[in-house]
Amino acid sequence: MKIGAAAAASGVNAKMIRHYEAIGLLGPAARRENAYRDYGERDIHELRFIRRARRLGFSIAEIEALLALWRDRARPSREVKRIAEAHIGDLEARVADMQAMAKTLGNLVAACHGDDRPDCPILDDLALGEAWV
Amino acid sequence: MKIGAAAAASGVNAKMIRHYEAIGLLGPAARRENAYRDYGERDIHELRFIRRARRLGFSIAEIEALLALWRDRARPSREVKRIAEAHIGDLEARVADMQAMAKTLGNLVAACHGDDRPDCPILDDLALGEAWV
DNA sequence: GCTTGACCTTCCCATGATGGGAAGGTTTAG
DNA sequence: CTAAACCTTCCCATCATGGGAAGGTCAAGC
Numbered sequence: 365m366k367i368g369a370a371a372a373a374s375g376v377n378a379k380m381i382r383h384y385e386a387i388g389l390l391g392p393a394a395r396r397e398n399a400y401r402d403y404g405e406r407d408i409h410e411l412r413f414i415r416r417a418r419r420l421g422f423s424i425a426e427i428e429a430l431l432a433l434w435r436d437r438a439r440p441s442r443e444v445k446r447i448a449e450a451h452i453g454d455l456e457a458r459v460a461d462m463q464a465m466a467k468t469l470g471n472l473v474a475a476c477h478g479d480d481r482p483d484c485p486i487l488d489d490l491a492l493g494e495a496w497v
Numbered sequence: 498m499k500i501g502a503a504a505a506a507s508g509v510n511a512k513m514i515r516h517y518e519a520i521g522l523l524g525p526a527a528r529r530e531n532a533y534r535d536y537g538e539r540d541i542h543e544l545r546f547i548r549r550a551r552r553l554g555f556s557i558a559e560i561e562a563l564l565a566l567w568r569d570r571a572r573p574s575r576e577v578k579r580i581a582e583a584h585i586g587d588l589e590a591r592v593a594d595m596q597a598m599a600k601t602l603g604n605l606v607a608a609c610h611g612d613d614r615p616d617c618p619i620l621d622d623l624a625l626g627e628a629w630v
Numbered sequence: 631g632c633t634t635g636a637c638c639t640t641c642c643c644a645t646g647a648t649g650g651g652a653a654g655g656t657t658t659a660g
Numbered sequence: 661c662t663a664a665a666c667c668t669t670c671c672c673a674t675c676a677t678g679g680g681a682a683g684g685t686c687a688a689g690c
Contacts, residue, residue, distance in 0.1 A: 377677095377678090379677075379678060379679090380676085380677070380678085383676080383677075383678095398684080398685060398686085399684090399685095400685085418676090423675080423676095424675075424676075
C-alpha cells in the first residue's frame with residue numbers, strides 16, 4: 365500500500381505519516397524499488413492508534429509511550445492506566461482554566477451594554493490589568 | 498523606563514515586549530540616545546491590557562482588535578461585546594471538546610485493572626482506531 | 631509511443647506564542 | 661577601573677500541522 369492509500373485507510377494524511385516517521389514515532393517505512401513507501405496492515409493499525417490517541421488529546425510524547433506499551437504484549441496495564449489518568453488530570457485542569465476565563469468574561473459581557481455607547485466594562489477591566497474578578 | 502523596568506511594571510517580560518512590537522501589536526517604542534527602548538505610563542497600561550487579555554485566553558489577533566477599540570474613545574461597546582462573546586463561544590466549544598475526551602478516557606480508565614496484567618481496554622480501544630465511545 | 635494527470639520523493643518555509651542564547655554595546659555600583 | 665547587570669539585534673527551538681517547489685514514477689487514454 366502506497367502512502368496515499370495508507371492515509372485513506374488510516375485517516376492520517378500523507379504529510380503527517382511522513383512527519384511521524386521523521387520524528388521517530390513510527391519506524392522507517394518499508395520502501396519499494398522506486399523508493400516509494402510501502403505500508404501493510406500492521407502499519408495501518410499503528411496509524412489508526414495514533415489518530416485515535418491524538419483525537420483524545422494525547423501529546424506525541426504520550427503517544428510514543430502508549431505505542432511502546434502497545435507493542436509490548438507483556439506490558440503491565442498499570443503503566444497505561446497511569447498515563448491515561450495523568451492525561452485526564454491535564455484535561456481537567458485545562459477545562460477548569462477555560463471555564464474560569466469564560467465565567468469572568470461572561471460577567472463582563474453581561475455588564476456591557478453592547479450598543480452605540482462607548483462605555484464598556486470589558487475594556488475597563490482589561491485596562492486594569494489585574495485578574496480579580 | 499527601560500524595557501526591564503517596563504517588564505517588571507507590566508508583568509510582560511522583556512522578550513515578549515519586543516515581540517509584540519515586532520509583530521505590530523504595539524507601535525514602535527520611543528528610543529533613547531543609546532537606542533534603548535523607553536516606556537511611559539501609557540505603554541505600561543497597554544502592556545497590562547495585553548497581559549490581562551492573554552490571561553483570559555484572547556488570541557493576539559483578538560487583542561489587536563480590542564486594543565484598537567480601547568484606543569478609540571468613541572468606539573461602540575457593541576463591537577467589544579461581540580468579540581468577547583465570540584471568544585466565550587470559542588472557549589465553551591473547546592471545553593466541551595476536552596470534557597468529551599476526559600469522559601471517554603474516564604470510561605476506559607475505569608475498565609482498566611491497572612495492575613501487572615497486560616490486558617488493557619485503553620490500548621484495545623485506541624487500537625480500534627475509531628471514536629465511538 | 632506519447633501525453634496527461636495523479637501519484638510519489640525530499641527539502642524548505644510558515645504558523646502562534648514563547649523562550650534560549652550568542653555577539654556585541656552601555657550603564658552602574660563598588 | 662572593573663565587573664555585573666543591562667540593553668541591542670539576530671538566529672534558532674518548541675509542537676503539530678500544512679503549503680508548496682522541484683523533480684521522479686506510474687497508469688490510462690489517445
